[in-house]
Amino acid sequence: MPTLERLRPGHEAALLAFERANRAYFARTVSDRxxxxxxxxxxxxRALLAEQAAGVCHFHVVLDDRGEIVGRVNLMDVAAGSAELGYRIGEHAAGRGLATAMVGEICGLARAAYGLSALTARTTADHTASRTVLERNGFTVTGNITVAGRPGVHYRRHLSPDTGRP
Known part of the structure; x- marks a missing residue:
């Protein structure tokens, strides 16, 4: 069963390999890095780890049963009890409900471990898979925005004090 693990120094090489292996796949739906x-x-x-140590962001990797990185789930720009959610699942692990499960898990962590009361997220309007992940996890549309020059959607989710569920 895949697990969510907080980013640490030892993830560097594997995370770089994951990003390189999935670069073209990710570029199909989001701007290339x-x-x-x-x-x-x-x-x-190192900069990400420093932001995490300062409590500004909370970065996580998704590990498969063999301990290999197959995704990322991050909480960024933590302020006033809220953070922005970002996530990406690699091509070989996509389409199996992993993003939905890991976003659900991070919602619980956001409240229980990081003391957050709300999360925001954004995606392009035509990224149906991402919109589905957010909506299955209790995020609601708060408006239309522009994401990397394309029409997008902004979401918000309030987290209950006990479980992080809506």
Whole structure:
């Protein structure tokens, strides 16, 4: 069964490999991170860990049964009891409900471990899979936005004090 694990220094090489292996797949639905992301990955990883240590963000990797990274689920820009959710599941693990399960798990962690009371998320309007993941996890549409120059949708979810469920 896949698990969610908080980002740590030891994830660097495997996370870089995951991002490289899935670069073209991710670029089909979200903006490409650009070559600088990959060439400067070590510094970027250290910066993420520093943000996490400061409590500004909470980064997680999704590990499969063999302990290999198959996805990421992050809570970014933590402020005033809220954070923005971001997630990506690799091509070989996609389409099996993993994103829905891991977003559900992070909602519980957001409330129980990080003390958050609400999460926001955004996606392009035509990214049906991402919209489905959010809606299955109790996120509701709060408005239309632009995401990387494309029509998008903004979501919000309030977390109950006991379980993180809506």
């Amino acid at each position: 650009g070559e600088a992301y990959f060439t400067g990955f070590a510094a970027r990883h």
